[in-house]
Amino acid sequence: MPAAPPQNPHSPFDRELCELVHDTAPKLFAVVQVHRPDGEEADGWVVAWGLATEEGPAHVVSIDGHTRMTLASPERALRLFTTRPDLTSRLVWLTQPGAAALDRLEAA
Numbered sequence: 834m835p836a837a838p839p840q841n842p843h844s845p846f847d848r849e850l851c852e853l854v855h856d857t858a859p860k861l862f863a864v865v866q867v868h869r870p871d872g873e874e875a876d877g878w879v880v881a882w883g884l885a886t887e888e889g890p891a892h893v894v895s896i897d898g899h900t901r902m903t904l905a906s907p908e909r910a911l912r913l914f915t916t917r918p919d920l921t922s923r924l925v926w927l928t929q930p931g932a933a934a935l936d937r938l939e940a941a
Contacts, residue, residue, distance in 0.1 A: 857886075859886045860927075861883070861884060861926070862882070862883050862884075862924050862925060862927060863882055863883075863925045863927065864879070864881040864882075864910050864914050864922055864923075865877050865878065865880070865922065865923050865924075866878055866880050866914055866915075866921070868919060868920055877923075879925075880895060880914050880922075881893050881896060881900070881910065883907055883910060885906070885907045890905060890906075891904045891905075891906055891907040891910065892904075893910045907924055910922070910924075911923070
């Protein structure tokens with residue numbers, strides 16, 4: 834006989850807090866540079882990561898950690914990372930299931 838699933842130990846208020854965090858969480862994105870985007874030998878790499886909120890600025894940090902910016906929108910980062918004619922930048926948004934946790938181990 835299979836074991837019954839464990840009961841959720843969190844109170845209704847704890848669940849409400851998790852929903853609040855999920856609903857207001859910033860969105861995570863990468864700034865990706867693409868070399869020769871229209872060619873057969875196109876190549877791409879991540880140059881920065883960012884956080885964007887629905888009604889606020891975007892915070893961007895380069896991969897090497899030397900550049901940190903607060904911009905009006907994520908799209909503003911694109912022109913800062915497009916420095917050559919054969920190089921373009923794109924935003925790639927990280928998606929994940931809708932969940933939140935009170936414990937760091939639960940979040941992993």
